[in-house]
Amino acid sequence: MEGLGDAPSPRRERSASTGRSRDGGSGRVARRNLSGEVVDRIRALIFDGTLKAGQRVPQDTIARDLGVSRLPVREALISLEAEGLVVSEPHRGTYVVPILQEDIADHYRVYGMAQGLAARRAATRITEPTMARLKQLHELMRKTEDESELHSLNWEFHALINQTGGSRRLLSVLRQLARNLPREVYEVAPGADPEASRDHQELIEALEAADGARADTLSRQHMAREADYVIAKLKRDGILADDLD
Numbered sequence: 001m002e003g004l005g006d007a008p009s010p011r012r013e014r015s016a017s018t019g020r021s022r023d024g025g026s027g028r029v030a031r032r033n034l035s036g037e038v039v040d041r042i043r044a045l046i047f048d049g050t051l052k053a054g055q056r057v058p059q060d061t062i063a064r065d066l067g068v069s070r071l072p073v074r075e076a077l078i079s080l081e082a083e084g085l086v087v088s089e090p091h092r093g094t095y096v097v098p099i100l101q102e103d104i105a106d107h108y109r110v111y112g113m114a115q116g117l118a119a120r121r122a123a124t125r126i127t128e129p130t131m132a133r134l135k136q137l138h139e140l141m142r143k144t145e146d147e148s149e150l151h152s153l154n155w156e157f158h159a160l161i162n163q164t165g166g167s168r169r170l171l172s173v174l175r176q177l178a179r180n181l182p183r184e185v186y187e188v189a190p191g192a193d194p195e196a197s198r199d200h201q202e203l204i205e206a207l208e209a210a211d212g213a214r215a216d217t218l219s220r221q222h223m224a225r226e227a228d229y230v231i232a233k234l235k236r237d238g239i240l241a242d243d244l245d
């Protein structure tokens, strides 16, 4: 959300000017990155259950554990509130919001729609070399038994399709979506899953046939599958607030 032309809040303006005076003008970008890293760390603490729904976020402890001042922690909480993961109550503190199954399901629906849009356009734009690389990645995914390699191959496979068909605007949305769930959560989907592999095969065929509608449908189906894995994992870990079974 930062840097996209939103009017800065008075609070952010104040903290930015504090950063400038303290860092002599050079630390602003670094400080923004720092706040982004703190966002990722706190998000991971929420999704692994260290910070529980309804719990007050212990800002001092987090700042101490991460070896940062309170400022990037406060800034991180502003970003996380915009994401809907925490809510701040004036004079009381910032609290963890319960995560519902529909939050995760919707995350993946939106993700699937965004990837589907890119795949639909990629079907008419894809070049031979990109097509060849997709097939190669698909083969490598079928052969390897290394989970971490599978995930990076899978990442490149989808990134290639996104970059082929996505506008800059769409790629920015996709980047944001990729960050909204911690890596440890979305990497639960097994790369070697036969159904995921069939999706990849069919996606390649749809792109080769320039069948944009099919590529769109397959992309959404592929993300719905990942949603099932992630929801099952979060249920197992007791992270979902509405998990009654």
Ligand SMILES: [Zn+2]
Pocket: 154, 157, 158, 196, 200, 222
């Ligand atoms: Zn995939």
